[in-house]
Amino acid sequence: MARPRSKSRGELIGGAMRVFWKNGFASTSIEDLVSATGVGRGAIYTDFGGKEDLYRHSLAAYRAKFVDPALALLNDGEDGLDAIRAYFDYFIALHKRHGMPGPGCFFANAMTELAPHDASVKDLVNQHAQDLRVGFRIALKRAAKAHSAILSAAELEELAGFLSTASQGLWSYGRSIDDIAQLECFKKALLKLLHLRMQS
Amino acid sequence: MARPRSKSRGELIGGAMRVFWKNGFASTSIEDLVSATGVGRGAIYTDFGGKEDLYRHSLAAYRAKFVDPALALLNDGEDGLDAIRAYFDYFIALHKRHGMPGPGCFFANAMTELAPHDASVKDLVNQHAQDLRVGFRIALKRAAKAHSAILSAAELEELAGFLSTASQGLWSYGRSIDDIAQLECFKKALLKLLHLRMQS
DNA sequence: CCAGTTATGGAACAAGCATTCCAAAAAGCA
DNA sequence: TGCTTTTTGGAATGCTTGTTCCATAACTGG
Numbered sequence: 001m002a003r004p005r006s007k008s009r010g011e012l013i014g015g016a017m018r019v020f021w022k023n024g025f026a027s028t029s030i031e032d033l034v035s036a037t038g039v040g041r042g043a044i045y046t047d048f049g050g051k052e053d054l055y056r057h058s059l060a061a062y063r064a065k066f067v068d069p070a071l072a073l074l075n076d077g078e079d080g081l082d083a084i085r086a087y088f089d090y091f092i093a094l095h096k097r098h099g100m101p102g103p104g105c106f107f108a109n110a111m112t113e114l115a116p117h118d119a120s121v122k123d124l125v126n127q128h129a130q131d132l133r134v135g136f137r138i139a140l141k142r143a144a145k146a147h148s149a150i151l152s153a154a155e156l157e158e159l160a161g162f163l164s165t166a167s168q169g170l171w172s173y174g175r176s177i178d179d180i181a182q183l184e185c186f187k188k189a190l191l192k193l194l195h196l197r198m199q200s
Numbered sequence: 201m202a203r204p205r206s207k208s209r210g211e212l213i214g215g216a217m218r219v220f221w222k223n224g225f226a227s228t229s230i231e232d233l234v235s236a237t238g239v240g241r242g243a244i245y246t247d248f249g250g251k252e253d254l255y256r257h258s259l260a261a262y263r264a265k266f267v268d269p270a271l272a273l274l275n276d277g278e279d280g281l282d283a284i285r286a287y288f289d290y291f292i293a294l295h296k297r298h299g300m301p302g303p304g305c306f307f308a309n310a311m312t313e314l315a316p317h318d319a320s321v322k323d324l325v326n327q328h329a330q331d332l333r334v335g336f337r338i339a340l341k342r343a344a345k346a347h348s349a350i351l352s353a354a355e356l357e358e359l360a361g362f363l364s365t366a367s368q369g370l371w372s373y374g375r376s377i378d379d380i381a382q383l384e385c386f387k388k389a390l391l392k393l394l395h396l397r398m399q400s
Numbered sequence: 401c402c403a404g405t406t407a408t409g410g411a412a413c414a415a416g417c418a419t420t421c422c423a424a425a426a427a428g429c430a
Numbered sequence: 431t432g433c434t435t436t437t438t439g440g441a442a443t444g445c446t447t448g449t450t451c452c453a454t455a456a457c458t459g460g
Contacts, residue, residue, distance in 0.1 A: 169369020
């Protein structure tokens, strides 16, 4: 053994993730990755299969670092509507920290840029969409219980899919607007509608 | 006068629009545009300022050809909820014709790819979002009247913004899924919620 | 302190890119 | 038919890209 890495594999992925997330795949050059991570050009090819492979690892890292905590919020607390509110607050806070226009959701970005042309990215993106759908379904179920509302399994699934898709639109939207209040407005409108559904 | 164009300026923009819409800006090369439109390499630089300028013209052409008819649907009919349903049916039919995964919405794609880095694209995208918001607001107002529901101006605006953002999520989603039924499912869930709001 | 091993990062490479240029072709006009 | 005007599309340009290579540097085990 000799010459340990100056930057660990995790640091490389983490740095790459931030650049890919913000700028997308095609607009990010190897040079951008090198200067953003401080890692050597060679490491991208000795540790990974190249640019595409690093991108896929970045998506996985994003899920672990940002999505999983958000999904955990959906499972927390007694009233599912509060959990859903917490989920949106989590990502809105992320955008507030970053400054607007924000980075959006890495998966939503991949959905528009790469999923139509890269099968493995498409699978990762659809897996994320399903994870989100499951999270919302569980939260909605708790919400129905807390508000004594009657929701069939089919209605639950339908509503969960709706929430998953609509929230992707919110994060896309966050990439082009300057005012974070519009994100809050979306959250408010959505929760009003859900509250109404739970009371009917 | 001599040598009329083999392809008109409109044909050039129309062909370019389809390629940019499907593949995005960075992944579309001049060669792709040339082979897709059948137009000469030079025409892109004599008739337009280059690739970026042609992209902006493509966005405008997309609005004229696909968005304006959809916005007209939002203004049509007595019950605004039917108009909103017609709007979604219009774009779902577009995806059905194209085959899944679909092309999504050109503006939604531009929102994630270019808006954060190109100010003029950002303006075009935000203008589109506002057009959509206005369209939904007008439809919602008619819906409230038809269902004798009471909605304040603020609530109307809030709901219109929500619809505009959520629908962008739907078209993004259309780029990564194989089953068109999920688009229908979203529409169904959304209209159920709106119907509920109009009855309260 | 030396030998062995492995990461390093600048140079090199071929391919692809957007853009420019221009000789030739094609059409209108007289 | 000839002259002018304008488009045309291939060649050329200079730059950037993703990827490979390798002499060097740096660390470890003995």
